[in-house]
Amino acid sequence: MTKLPPGFTHELPQHLQQHNHGVFDEQKEVPVLDFDRFCCRAHGFSALIETWQDSEGPSQLTLFDTGPDSLSLARNADAMNIPVERIDRVVISHWHSDHTGGLLSFLRLRSARSINVPPSCVVDVHPDRPIARGIAPGPGYDSVICALPPDPTFAAIEKASGRVEAHAEGHCVAADTVYVSGGIPRVTEYEVGILGGMRWVEGAGKPEQRGKWIKDGLITDERYVAIDVIGKGLVIFSACSHAGIVNVVKDAVECFKRPIYMIIGGLHLAGPEFGPRIPMTVDFLSSKLKPSPMYILPMHCSGFQAKVALEAEFGEGCVPAGVGIKIDVVGDSEADKTVFPPTY
Structure with missing residues (x-):
C-alpha cells in the first residue's frame, strides 16, 4: 500500500x-x-525483464534468476498472467540455489505451454558450476554448518528442455537490448565478498583440497544484467551483489559510459559483518557517483539497515519493491541528448 x-x-x-x-x-x-x-514471496530473487527496441516492434522477454524453490515462480507467473512460453532465455546470475531453485520447474511449465513455439529455452549460465556451496558463520568463518541445496546440473537443465549456453564473458541478448556481464572486477577495498562462503571440491583442483570445503567468498561466477534506456540511462539488475554493488556500478559505467538510472536487486548488506560497508556504499551511490541513480530498489539480501540508510539519502528514490511490483521505464530520444556519462 x-x-x-x-x-x-x-x-x-x-x-x-x-x-x-x-x-x-x-x-x-x-x-x-x-x-x-x-503472488507469494520467498527468500530468493527473480525478475522478468521485457524490452523493446522501438514501440512498433515485438518485445523480448528475459527471465533473470528463478527464485529458491519449485513452487513460488510457477505460482507467481500464473498469478500475474505471464506468458511463460514467450520467455526464450533465462539468465542465471550466479550458482546459489536461492537464484536457481525454480529453474527446472519453470522449464517444465514453459515446455507444457509451448504448443506452437520452439520447446527449448536458452539457459544462460556461468560455466563454473560448483558441486556444492556451504555456509560458515563467524567469527571464524571456517566451519560449515550447512550446505545450500544443489544447483541444477547441465544435464538436468537439458532434460527439462533447456539449452545451456555457458558464458564467462560479457555479451548481449534479447535482440541486443539486454547486456549480461562477465566477471565483475573487484576494485574497492571494502567489498570483499562473503566471509563465510564455502565450496565443496571433488575430483578436480589441488590434491590437498579434494573432498573438502574450501573458502569461496568472492563468488567469482556472479554476473549482473544491464539495460540502456534511451533518455534515462542504465537499469542495473544485481541479484545479490556478492561482488559489491559499488563494484557492479563501476563496471557498468566503465562498459557503457552512461549514467545509472535505476538499481534493482539484492545489495548483500544484511548482517553484522556487512554493517561497516553500508555508509561507504550509500556515500558512493548518493555523493561520489555523478549523477546519482534516480531510483534504488533494495531487495532480497539488502537488509533493513541498508534500506533505512538509502531512504535517508534518496528519499522517495529508494523504493520498497518486491514480488508483484511492475515497473515501466519508457525511453525518450529527445531527452537522451542531455544525458551525459557519469563521473565518480
Whole structure:
C-alpha cells in the first residue's frame, strides 16, 4: 500500500486490470479479490525483464534468476498472467540455489505451454558450476554448518528442455537490448565478498583440497544484467551483489559510459559483518557517483539497515519493491541528448 513513484504499479491494481481474479459480484457490481491467486514471496530473487527496441516492434522477454524453490515462480507467473512460453532465455546470475531453485520447474511449465513455439529455452549460465556451496558463520568463518541445496546440473537443465549456453564473458541478448556481464572486477577495498562462503571440491583442483570445503567468498561466477534506456540511462539488475554493488556500478559505467538510472536487486548488506560497508556504499551511490541513480530498489539480501540508510539519502528514490511490483521505464530520444556519462 506504500505510495510508489510514477511508473511503478502495485500487484493489486494489476489484478483488477486483468479482470480474471476472483469472481464478479453481480449484486454489488464489483469484483471480489481472490487472495489465493496473489503472488507469494520467498527468500530468493527473480525478475522478468521485457524490452523493446522501438514501440512498433515485438518485445523480448528475459527471465533473470528463478527464485529458491519449485513452487513460488510457477505460482507467481500464473498469478500475474505471464506468458511463460514467450520467455526464450533465462539468465542465471550466479550458482546459489536461492537464484536457481525454480529453474527446472519453470522449464517444465514453459515446455507444457509451448504448443506452437520452439520447446527449448536458452539457459544462460556461468560455466563454473560448483558441486556444492556451504555456509560458515563467524567469527571464524571456517566451519560449515550447512550446505545450500544443489544447483541444477547441465544435464538436468537439458532434460527439462533447456539449452545451456555457458558464458564467462560479457555479451548481449534479447535482440541486443539486454547486456549480461562477465566477471565483475573487484576494485574497492571494502567489498570483499562473503566471509563465510564455502565450496565443496571433488575430483578436480589441488590434491590437498579434494573432498573438502574450501573458502569461496568472492563468488567469482556472479554476473549482473544491464539495460540502456534511451533518455534515462542504465537499469542495473544485481541479484545479490556478492561482488559489491559499488563494484557492479563501476563496471557498468566503465562498459557503457552512461549514467545509472535505476538499481534493482539484492545489495548483500544484511548482517553484522556487512554493517561497516553500508555508509561507504550509500556515500558512493548518493555523493561520489555523478549523477546519482534516480531510483534504488533494495531487495532480497539488502537488509533493513541498508534500506533505512538509502531512504535517508534518496528519499522517495529508494523504493520498497518486491514480488508483484511492475515497473515501466519508457525511453525518450529527445531527452537522451542531455544525458551525459557519469563521473565518480
